[in-house]
Amino acid sequence: MDSTDLAADGWEPILAAALLGAERAPPGGPGPLGDLVTEADPGSALLARLALHGIHHLAGLDLAADAMEPVAVREPAGPECPxxxxxxxxxxxxxxxxxxxxxxxxxxxxxxxxxxxxxxxxxxxxxxxxxxxxxxxxxxxxxxxxxxxxCGEDPAAAPAASDWTEGTLAGRRAAFADLRARDPEGARMALEAVFRKEKADIREALVGTLWTGLSEADAPFLEACLDDRAGGVREAAQRLLPRLPRSLYASRMAVRATTALVIESKSRLLRSATHELVVTLPEESPALARDGVEPHAWEQRGGGVRAGLLRDILARAPLHAFAGHPPRLWIELALRSEWAEPIVQGLFSAVAREGDPAWARDIADLLAEAYEGKVSGLRRTNELLGRWVQALDLLPEPEWEARVTELIRARKIEAVLAILAKGPDSFSERFSAALIDWLAFVIRGSDDLRRDLAKPYVIGRLGERLWPGEDIAATAAALAARLPEEEGGDRLRQQVMSLAETLELRVAIRREFQP
Known part of the structure; x- marks a missing residue:
């Protein structure tokens, strides 16, 4: 700012006036700042003028040449909220x-x-x-x-699709994801053209982005990534390839799975056939390691290293590898096997990955019957209950709710308490109403039931998952108010109060958006 600007903004004259003294200083001139000084006393008026012109002067320092240019008009994006x-x-x-x-x-x-x-x-x-x-x-x-x-800032905008080859790692990943979403085939081909020239962290990030729009057409490129010199790139490919059930990777896993698990059937005269699951534990090998199946030292606790390899192979194998027999038979025989843990966990992972509803229903039906004691050779244990809970979690959300509603109506308290540890992140209005009524029923029950209900995994997340309706929130508040302050009951009371407060807040937020 030059001397002319200083004089123009009134700072230099008022500074000179201050040096002369209040009695000898000229009066403030007209203008927007001078009009603001109303003090009659000369000293007070001079101090007021110093303050006003000082702030005005400092506000103009270090501004860019275009600082005083008007900004574009702000266009409202819609009506304001209440x-x-x-x-x-x-x-x-x-x-x-x-x-x-x-x-x-x-x-x-x-x-x-x-x-x-x-x-x-x-x-x-x-x-x-x-x-x-x-x-x-x-x-x-x-x-x-x-x-x-x-405010003079450059808002972070998503880079253009053509910019994915330059910039920061995060920026390139975001730009490539945008291109991939619009043109999956073109994005992968563009990546292949420059892939070997990129650094390891960039290669890893961009391969991981192929999750968007993933298809069988990506399999050859991902297969080549299994031999990349960077471990992160190999791991990214190993995470994506199991989701391509027609790939060479899936074929290798299918062969390994059907070699490890074989159902032998024996026919008997005038009697139904019997089935036996023959398990051959796999051996570790460089070929397995290339596909992401490697031993872990901690596997000694879960059946050993080879049992862990079996679980990981089954988790990566396509479900069509087991098409020779019904899903129910595979799971029933697995539950009777000495290797039940790795086989069941591996198959559950495969079902969760592919989202196959037929497999999920058959598994849930079988484990429900087993827990009711209706399947010979399978005892009702906490371990079996845990597997049933896992199986229900494989179902689509409406089916999960329907099955749990049946258990609520049948007063299967132990099962419902365990099942609530998993399930959807949010419940429908109808299921929420049934569940809050069930909570009231359990709270009115025995001390043992209330202690079970007070376990953190039961009520802890219900405030986030229940439908935030007025009636449901009111019921939760009534439950909290009626719980007695008894010895040992503080934890349940605090949890129900927290549940009620969360629901009331969520209901209030919705209410505040109403006209």
Whole structure:
């Protein structure tokens, strides 16, 4: 800023006036700053003028040449949310780590309603960018970018698809993921053309991004990655190839699985055939290690190294490798085997990976019958209950809810208590109503039932999973109020109170979005 600018902004004249003294200083001239000085006393007026012109002068230092140019007009992205919802968002932004789930819920509701936060919240949102959910982009992304530009910042924008070959690792990965989402085949071909020239960390990151749009067409490239000199690249390929059931990788795993597990059937005159599962534990080898199946020292506790290899082979094998027999027969024979643990866990992993509903239903049916004592040779144990819980977790969410609802109606308390440790992250309104009524039933039961209910995995996450309806929240609050303050019952009472508070907060957030 040169001397002319200093004189123009009024700082140099008022500084000279201060050197002359209050009595000899000329009066303040007209203008927006001079009009603000209303003190009658000369000394007070001079001090006021010094303060005003000093702030005005300092505000202009170190500004770029275009600092005073007007910014583009801000275009609202939609109607503002109600004041109560805005106040809630401010409270969530300043509430700490525990409010992240509620922030995600708030922005989901705002996106569904087509509403946005008011302008007075934008600065607070910018300060908490790292803690905001992805949905903030759809709700207030354009306005936050506008504010960042108005403040002289360059908002982080997703790089163009053509920029994936340059920049930081995170930027290249994001740009390549964008290209992959739009053109899976073209993205992979572009990657293949430059792949060998890239550094190991870049190769690993970009191979992992092939998860988006993954198809059998990617198998040859991923197969070649199994021989990459970088371990991270090999591991990335080993994670993706099991999801391609028609690949060479899947064929190798299918051969290994059907070699390790063979069902031998024997027919008897006038009697049904009997079946036996013959297990041949695999040996470790360089070929297995290349496909990501390697021994671990801690496997000594779970049946040994070779049992661990068997589990990992089955977990990576395609389910069509076992098409020669019904899923139920494979699991029933596995449960009777001395190698039940690695076989069952491996098959469960394969079913979870492929999401096959027929396998999931057959396994859940069998284990339900076994736990009821209806399958010969299988005893009702906690271990069997745990496997049943795992099997139910393989089902689609509506089927999981339907089966647990049947258990609730049948008063199968022990089973429901165990099953609630897993299952969907959120429940439907109908299932939530049935579950909250069941909680009331159990709380009215014996001391032993209340102690079982107080185990952390039962109620701990229900506040996040139950449907946030007015009636459900009111029932939870009534349960908390009715629980007696008895010796040994504090833990259950605290958990139910926490459940009720979480539901009430979630209901309030929804209520605040209403007109």
């Amino acid at each position: 004041p109560a919802a805005a106040n809630r968002l401010y409270a969530l932004l300043t509430g700490g780590y525990a409010t992240r789930e509620r922030l995600r819920e708030w922005f989901d509701l705002a996106a569904a309603a087509g509403m946005r936060p008011p302008a007075w919240l934008h600065q607070a949102l910018l300060r908490h960018t790292q803690h905001l959910p992805e949905t903030v982009g759809a709700v207030a992304g354009a306005e936050l970018d506008w504010l960042a530009r108005a």
